[in-house]
Amino acid sequence: MHILFHSPDEDEKAWKEELESVFPGAQMRVWQPGDNGPADYALVWVPPKEMLAHRTDIKAIFNLGAGVDAILRYRDALPPGVPLIRISDAGMGIQMAEYATHAVLRYFRRFDEYETQARAGIWNELKPHVREEFPIGILGLGVLGQRIIKALQHFEFPINGWSRTPKEIPGVRCYSGKDGLDEFLSKSRVLICVLPLTPETTGILNERTLSKLPQGSYVINIARGPELIEEDLLHLLDKRHIMAATLDVFQQEPHPKGSRLWGHPRITKTPHIAALTMRSQTIRQIAEKMQAMERGEPVEGLVDFDKGY
Ligand SMILES: NC(=O)c1ccc[n+]([C@@H]2O[C@H](COP(=O)([O-])OP(=O)(O)OC[C@H]3O[C@@H](n4cnc5c(N)ncnc54)[C@H](OP(=O)(O)O)[C@@H]3O)[C@@H](O)[C@H]2O)c1
Numbered sequence: 001m002h003i004l005f006h007s008p009d010e011d012e013k014a015w016k017e018e019l020e021s022v023f024p025g026a027q028m029r030v031w032q033p034g035d036n037g038p039a040d041y042a043l044v045w046v047p048p049k050e051m052l053a054h055r056t057d058i059k060a061i062f063n064l065g066a067g068v069d070a071i072l073r074y075r076d077a078l079p080p081g082v083p084l085i086r087i088s089d090a091g092m093g094i095q096m097a098e099y100a101t102h103a104v105l106r107y108f109r110r111f112d113e114y115e116t117q118a119r120a121g122i123w124n125e126l127k128p129h130v131r132e133e134f135p136i137g138i139l140g141l142g143v144l145g146q147r148i149i150k151a152l153q154h155f156e157f158p159i160n161g162w163s164r165t166p167k168e169i170p171g172v173r174c175y176s177g178k179d180g181l182d183e184f185l186s187k188s189r190v191l192i193c194v195l196p197l198t199p200e201t202t203g204i205l206n207e208r209t210l211s212k213l214p215q216g217s218y219v220i221n222i223a224r225g226p227e228l229i230e231e232d233l234l235h236l237l238d239k240r241h242i243m244a245a246t247l248d249v250f251q252q253e254p255h256p257k258g259s260r261l262w263g264h265p266r267i268t269k270t271p272h273i274a275a276l277t278m279r280s281q282t283i284r285q286i287a288e289k290m291q292a293m294e295r296g297e298p299v300e301g302l303v304d305f306d307k308g309y
Contacts, residue, residue, distance in 0.1 A: 001023070001027065002039045004029065004051070006042070006051055007064050010064075010277075015028065015043075015283070022283050022284060026290075039057060040057075042058055044071065046070045046071065049077040054079070061082055063087065069224060069308070072303075087285065088285070088300060090285045095275035096147060096148055096194065097147050097148050103192075103220045103268070107218045107244060112244055112266075139192065140193065140195040141174070144275070148192060153171055160172065160173045161175065181209065186213070186214065188217070191218070193205060193222065194222060196309035198308030198309055201224075202227065205233070207229070215240075218242070218244050219242055219245040219247075220245070222274035225252070228251075234260055243266065248272055248273065250272075253272055
């Protein structure tokens with residue numbers, strides 16, 4: 001079993017050792033330009049175009065992350081008919097839940113404002129937010145969105161969810177499709193975006209949609225930068241229609257020096273770390289899927305090229 005690997009930011013030696021120990025018989029090699037040797041599977045993160053285009057021998061391509069937007073940008077360079085399989089949770093769900101819960105509680109308990117007050121030497125009790133008036137809206141009800149919901153339900157917030165197709169999730173008011181978006185937004189005081197980046201979701205968080213949120217709302221984007229029009233968010237923050245935002249992802253990463261996003265007192269920023277790929281869990285998941293494929297069984301996480309996720 002020959003496995004091609006390309007993910008330059010990872011410790012390639014550690015991946016090889018662990019993959020080969022979890023999957024006996026597997027031989028992993030780091031792809032180099034001009035590599036035309038045999039390959040059964042490829043494990044990749046943002047692969048160069050020339051890596052996969054001619055690889056008609058390969059049985060599947062595993063994307064080392066939940067989002068496939070980067071690899072689908074080179075869709076025409078992927079070998080036709082070869083399944084593309086994404087990572088499904090593998091330790092990312094709990095990280096997303098931690099991130100989202102931390103941000104929601106920080107705003108709900110007004111800790112962001114207390115931090116500002118403390119730095120200014122101000123001792124002052126603020127009026128608490130009312131839980132029933134603090135509904136959380138989750139954009140994207142897939143693996144990660146549902147994990148976030150599970151975490152937030154412990155704190156008894158009202159929860160709304162929005163997805164492409166209709167869903168029923170206990171304790172969640174579910175909306176779907178373009179027709180359901182405006183009502184979903186108007187009923188959500190905190191907006192958490194965990195949508196995959198597709199042509200349909202690019203720019204989905206813009207002046208028009210964010211204006212549908214109630215006055216004094218909060219925005220948390222932990223999906224992909226191009227889903228948010230940053231200038232529109234800044235404008236709505238200036239108008240205090242949006243009170244504050246927590247952003248893990250940006251149109252340009254890192255966003256340029258001099259951008260208003262850097263110093264903004266009501267934007268909290270992290271450098272695209274909401275959920276990192278966990279090597280051991282990812283390898284175990286991929287090895288199980290490869291073994292299932294070898295037995296001729298179906299596997300979960302197949303990317304639908306037409307939907308884009
Ligand atoms: N910042 C980070 O560190 C980080 C880390 C990991 C992942 N991510 C991002 O998180 C995204 C979500 O991951 P996941 O595993 O939860 O994906 P997933 O299981 O495929 O779920 C995607 C959800 O989004 C919904 N959706 C997609 N397109 C839509 C549209 N046009 N309108 C309405 N809803 C739409 C889907 O609706 P249906 O249920 O109807 O299909 C589904 O509920 C990834 O694609 C990635 O970009 C970010």
